[in-house]
Amino acid sequence: MTPHDTPQETAFDLRARAELALAFEPGEPPAYLLRHTPWHARRGVRRVLAALLVSGSAASAVFAMRPPEIVRAAIEHEYYERTLRGSFMPEAEIARHMDLEPGKSLPGYTQLMRPCDIDGTKAYHLTTFFEKGGIVTVLAFEQPPSLADNHGWWANMYWQVVHSREGRPLVLVAQKKQALAVASKALAGSETPH
Amino acid sequence: MLLSHMIPTAESRYNQWVREHYRFLLRSAWALTGSRALAEDVVQDCFTSAWRYRNQLRDASLARAWLFQIMRRHALRHLVPDQPLVYTEQAPDTVAPPSALDDQLDVVKALGRIAPIHREVLVLYYFDDMPTAQMAEALDIAPGTVLSRLARAREALKAALSPAPTASASVIPMRKAQT
Numbered sequence: 394m395t396p397h398d399t400p401q402e403t404a405f406d407l408r409a410r411a412e413l414a415l416a417f418e419p420g421e422p423p424a425y426l427l428r429h430t431p432w433h434a435r436r437g438v439r440r441v442l443a444a445l446l447v448s449g450s451a452a453s454a455v456f457a458m459r460p461p462e463i464v465r466a467a468i469e470h471e472y473y474e475r476t477l478r479g480s481f482m483p484e485a486e487i488a489r490h491m492d493l494e495p496g497k498s499l500p501g502y503t504q505l506m507r508p509c510d511i512d513g514t515k516a517y518h519l520t521t522f523f524e525k526g527g528i529v530t531v532l533a534f535e536q537p538p539s540l541a542d543n544h545g546w547w548a549n550m551y552w553q554v555v556h557s558r559e560g561r562p563l564v565l566v567a568q569k570k571q572a573l574a575v576a577s578k579a580l581a582g583s584e585t586p587h
Numbered sequence: 588m589l590l591s592h593m594i595p596t597a598e599s600r601y602n603q604w605v606r607e608h609y610r611f612l613l614r615s616a617w618a619l620t621g622s623r624a625l626a627e628d629v630v631q632d633c634f635t636s637a638w639r640y641r642n643q644l645r646d647a648s649l650a651r652a653w654l655f656q657i658m659r660r661h662a663l664r665h666l667v668p669d670q671p672l673v674y675t676e677q678a679p680d681t682v683a684p685p686s687a688l689d690d691q692l693d694v695v696k697a698l699g700r701i702a703p704i705h706r707e708v709l710v711l712y713y714f715d716d717m718p719t720a721q722m723a724e725a726l727d728i729a730p731g732t733v734l735s736r737l738a739r740a741r742e743a744l745k746a747a748l749s750p751a752p753t754a755s756a757s758v759i760p761m762r763k764a765q766t
Binding site: 405406408409410412413415416417419420421422423426427428 | 601602605606609610611613614617618627630631634674692693694695698709713714741744745
């Protein structure tokens with residue numbers, strides 16, 4: 394109490410305080426009253442563990458979806474040349490690099506044909522339009538890299554690796570999954586699972 | 588584990604309450620109920636309730652008064668109206684030895700004879716020297732009432748101390764007897 398609101402302390406009050414202090418000795422708080430949560434059961438620790446689990450799962454999922462380096466470079470290349478149109482090399486030559494049957498024309502309505510460089514590898518770039526699918530970019534390489542048949546989704550693009558009649562890997566990139574299905578049917582040497 | 592000691596967790600806040608206020612609450616509950624064993628139960632219930640409704644505590648500086656208010660409600664459930672308290676270490680259903688009352692200090696005996704509303708204000712005053720504003724919070728009354736009630740309580744305690752039978756006249760019952 395502050396000096397202003399304290400009743401004047403008398404001998405009686407002192408006696409009362411002393412006797413009550415003697416009579417009611419409480420002791421220390423018993424152990425059962427205190428809480429001892431194991432460190433691993435604490436809410437904060439659980440939250441951190443849950444966050445680690447979620448972020449770990451997310452990172453694993455991202456790494457699982459990550460395509461080979463040359464495919465990622467192909468997707469990036471497609472992004473920069475998406476709007477480019479024209480024939481910068483003969484159709485027959487690009488058809489040869491894609492191991493199409495002699496005399497067979499390129500599939501779809503061709504939009505872009507040109508030699509280019511992808512990640513230090515010389516490649517042949519064909520962008521073509523399929524009526525029942527959409528635009529697909531096909532990349533064949535001068536020095537065929539070792540790529541297994543595979544497919545996936547990366548950087549908002551669908552990609553697929555198919556092998557030509559001669560066993561050369563072709564990288565297909567499209568914004569629509571259906572376009573890849575049509576293109577792979579037209580370009581792959583054998584039916585590939587999709 | 589070092590981190591858990593550095594960051595104040597909910598658990599450490601609870602334990603801090605127990606460490607800071609247990610002694611005061613147990614003494615108060617004991618003085619209000621008459622039994623130490625019962626007081627231990629009351630205080631345990633008090634901490635459980637307080638933790639459940641901890642969001643209702645707006646001002647941390649009023650924690651002691653708020654805890655007392657909760658403890659007081661639990662303690663009042665165990666009080667028998669108009670019956671003086673005999674202070675024991677046992678639970679109230681066990682019979683206190685006849686010498687228990689005689690061995691007690693006079694002020695303690697007198698405290699058992701006065702009305703609960705006087706007993707609780709004296710408990711706050713003598714056990715804790717609680718400021719008037721906090722006493723008002725603890726007793727759920729207006730601050731202006733605290734001093735007048737405290738004055739009456741001291742008079743009642745003095746009267747209960749005196750051996751004359753008229754002392755009981757100043758003892759205010761908790762409830763009026765049903766007629």
